[in-house]
Amino acid sequence: MANLQLKDIRKSFGAVEVIKGVSLEIESGEFMVFVGPSGCGKSTLLRLVAGLEDITSGELKFDGQVVNALTPSKRGIAMVFQSYALYPHMTVYENMAFGMTLEKGHSKEEIRQRVERAADMLQIREYLGRLPKQLSGGQRQRVAIGRAITRDPRVFLFDEPLSNLDAALRVATRIEIAKLHESMHNTTMIYVTHDQVEAMTLADRICVLRDGLVEQVGTPMELYERPDSMFVAGFIGSPKMNFISGKLAENFNAPTVGVRGEHLVVKPSDGVWSGSVIHSENLGSDSYIYVDIGTDEPVVVREDGGKKHQSGEQVQIAPMDAALVHRFDNAGKPIR
Ligand SMILES: Nc1ncnc2c1ncn2[C@@H]1O[C@H](COP(=O)(O)OP(=O)(O)OP(=O)(O)O)[C@@H](O)[C@H]1O
Ligand SMILES: [Mg+2]
Structure with a gap:
């Protein structure tokens, strides 16, 4: 010891x-x-x-x-x-x-x-x-x-x-x-x-x-x-935390927001961001939905396994709870 x-x-x-x-x-x-x-x-x-x-x-x-x-x-x-x-x-x-x-x-x-x-x-x-x-x-x-x-x-x-x-x-x-x-x-x-x-x-x-x-x-x-x-934030957790910046982050009053895939939901309407499904992967226990909302990399939403989305499907996404949204300043430091 x-x-x-x-x-x-x-x-x-x-x-x-x-x-x-x-x-x-x-x-x-x-x-x-x-x-x-x-x-x-x-x-x-x-x-x-x-x-x-x-x-x-x-x-x-x-x-x-x-x-x-x-x-x-x-x-x-x-x-x-x-x-x-x-x-x-x-x-x-x-x-x-x-x-x-x-x-x-x-x-x-x-x-x-x-x-x-x-x-x-x-x-x-x-x-x-x-x-x-x-x-x-x-x-x-x-x-x-x-x-x-x-x-x-x-x-x-x-x-x-x-x-x-x-x-x-x-x-x-x-x-x-x-x-x-x-x-x-x-x-x-x-x-x-x-x-x-x-x-x-x-x-x-x-x-x-x-x-x-x-x-x-x-x-x-x-x-x-x-x-x-x-x-x-981007290193710990899998899939990687989604980072959303610029105009798309404005409603959270921060240059960049970070939301984990497991803290996002796909909804038919009233989401915070809208986009189209690029691809979905079913892992059995859960599935990863890749959504293009206009950021460099697609946003990954982690849903229960078995949920189905067609490529090209128009969807809305939103954080489950505003408390699960991480906000970052221009230097990459958290705003709390
Ligand atoms: N004997 C050595 N001589 C010169 N450079 C070295 C030597 N050993 C390691 N380095 C350099 O030191 C840096 C750190 O290497 P290290 O092996 O500690 O990385 P690591 O974090 O373990 O990477 P990985 O996840 O790929 O194993 C690297 O840039 C590597 O090229
Ligand atoms: Mg090593």
């Missing part, structure tokens, strides 16, 4: 600064999720915390102790990557025990207990005797997570660990990770993802990064309901 303090952390590769002064406090036992566009510095920041890259300037503390100069193993971190990189010639048991056998001072019995405890947590005990090639992708990823758990880390770091898995395995493994965090409630976790559902469901708090800087940190619902900028 560790509390992490990042103080004005910067990282340059040659002349290029990619982390530009990140300050952030992560509570002991907290599940922190990093999100942000590709190239914004998520993996780099994680690698700086791990000790896999040197910090150019700034201070990184674990439980009040500066760890800038410590190696990954001295920091007590374990990291799980997108590519799980198991040793192909070792059994699952050997893969999971390997890190501990390298560290001196663990008895055979202690190693066995820790491997079995981790295997039980991840429900992979029956596979301990198998080789990685005899496992499915999801099982291999659980072995990679198990290998990290046996090290009994103070801080667990995940870099898009589920992105190689198919949809069903992603869901199953996501739930395993959530349960793992509950059972290891003292272990601090930092988790990088592109997946909105993973971010919303796993995080105690989400840190949105943009171009090497922290844009906003908050609980998932804080970011969803009270984004501090159009950037965060």
Whole structure:
């Protein structure tokens, strides 16, 4: 268990600064999720915390102790990557025990207990005797997570660990990770993802990064309901928030308004905006209706599944409730 303090952390590769002064406090036992566009510095920041890259300037503390100069193993971190990189010639048991056998001072019995405890947590005990090639992708990823758990880390770091898995395995493994965090409630976790559902469901708090800087940190619902900028409003949530500007936003007394698809309704008359249906997508549980109201990109309305709209159909749309409309000024800051 560790509390992490990042103080004005910067990282340059040659002349290029990619982390530009990140300050952030992560509570002991907290599940922190990093999100942000590709190239914004998520993996780099994680690698700086791990000790896999040197910090150019700034201070990184674990439980009040500066760890800038410590190696990954001295920091007590374990990291799980997108590519799980198991040793192909070792059994699952050997893969999971390997890190501990390298560290001196663990008895055979202690190693066995820790491997079995981790295997039980991840429900992979029956596979301990198998080789990685005899496992499915999801099982291999659980072995990679198990290998990290046996090290009994103070801080667990995940870099898009589920992105190689198919949809069903992603869901199953996501739930395993959530349960793992509950059972290891003292272990601090930092988790990088592109997946909105993973971010919303796993995080105690989400840190949105943009171009090497922290844009906003908050609980998932804080970011969803009270984004501090159009950037965060557009980044959190799926489908993306609709932005409507200029004349079309005038009746809300703001240069730009943002409304989420799930907060819009299609009506035959008396809407706020009118337009024509370009396309509708039925996902079963809900459907996305793309409506051209004269903005650059079509507005997406999320309706219950099974509702049907013909392309070309003339419709009116309106927010369900004026309180669900976000208003932004010309600098992209919320007007509240
Ligand atoms: N070793 C390196 N040398 C030079 N530049 C690097 C190095 N590692 C990363 N970068 C650059 O730093 C920036 C941040 O990269 P990083 O991998 O942290 O992004 P990311 O947010 O993890 O992106 P993605 O979502 O695509 O994984 C990028 O512009 C990248 O090209
Ligand atoms: Mg990355």
